[in-house]
Amino acid sequence: xxxxxxxxxxxxxxxxxxxxxxxxxxxxxxxxxxxxxxxxxxxxxxxxxxxxxxxxxxxxxxxxxxxxxxxxxxxxxxxxxxxxxxxxxxxxxxxxxxxxxxxxxxxxxxxxxxxxxxxxxxxxxxxxxxxxxxxxxxxxxxxxxxxxxx
Numbered sequence: 001x002x003x004x005x006x007x008x009x010x011x012x013x014x015x016x017x018x019x020x021x022x023x024x025x026x027x028x029x030x031x032x033x034x035x036x037x038x039x040x041x042x043x044x045x046x047x048x049x050x051x052x053x054x055x056x057x058x059x060x061x062x063x064x065x066x067x068x069x070x071x072x073x074x075x076x077x078x079x080x081x082x083x084x085x086x087x088x089x090x091x092x093x094x095x096x097x098x099x100x101x102x103x104x105x106x107x108x109x110x111x112x113x114x115x116x117x118x119x120x121x122x123x124x125x126x127x128x129x130x131x132x133x134x135x136x137x138x139x140x141x142x143x144x145x146x147x148x149x150x
Contacts, residue, residue, distance in 0.1 A: 002015070002016070003043065003046060003047050006052070007052065008051055008052030008053055009039075009040065009043045009047075009051045009052060010051065010052075010053070011052075012039060012043060013036055013039055013040070016035075016039050017035065018035050023035075029128065030128050030129045031128070031129060031130065032129055032130050032131055033129060033131060034128070034129045034131070034132065037131065062104055063104050063105070063107075065101075065104075066100075066101040066102070066103075066104030066105040067104075067105045069101045069105070070101060070102065070105040070106070076102045076105055076106045076109065076112060079098045079099070079101055079102040079105075080098070080099070080102055080111065080112065080115050082098055083095045083098035083099045083102070083115055083119065084115065086098065087118070087119060087122065092119060092122055092123050092126060095119045096119055096120065096123065099112065099115050099116040099119050099120075100116070102115075102116070103116050103143070107146075108146075110146075110147045112143075113143035113144070113146045113147035114143075114147050116139070116140075116143040117140045117141075117143035117144045117147060118140075119140075120136045120137070120139040120140035120143065121136075121137075121140040123136040123140075124136045124137045124140060
């Protein structure tokens with residue numbers, strides 16, 4: 001219904017939750033997949049790849065976006081400082097965005113990869129599903145390897 005009303009995937013993700021009585025059932029716990037992933041898949045299946053956000057139709061390359069974000073923030077160091085603040089506040093999702101932008105802006109910076117490995121390592125410990133743990137674990141390993149080779 002939200003798609004038919006023109007909602008973006010992001011707006012839908014903010015509001016669609018499984019019914020509490022279903023989420024409470026032990027056999028429906030998000031062991032492999034998660035409700036957000038299912039919502040994304042339904043959106044993609046029924047609405048295609050376009051998120052509904054005009055700037056994402058033909059976006060600038062991610063690395064270019066990251067460099068611009070770092071520039072606006074006052075440098076990669078500012079992104080890292082804010083990411084650490086988010087970690088300290090328990091907002092690992094926002095910390096993840098910040099360290100990924102920093103890594104995209106400065107892919108060979110060992111300090112960036114130190115914090116990125118820390119952020120995604122913490123996300124592994126906080127996630128319920130094997131899919132999330134696997135992806136976040138791979139990101140942490142990638143940054144530990146890059147940090148070691150920098």
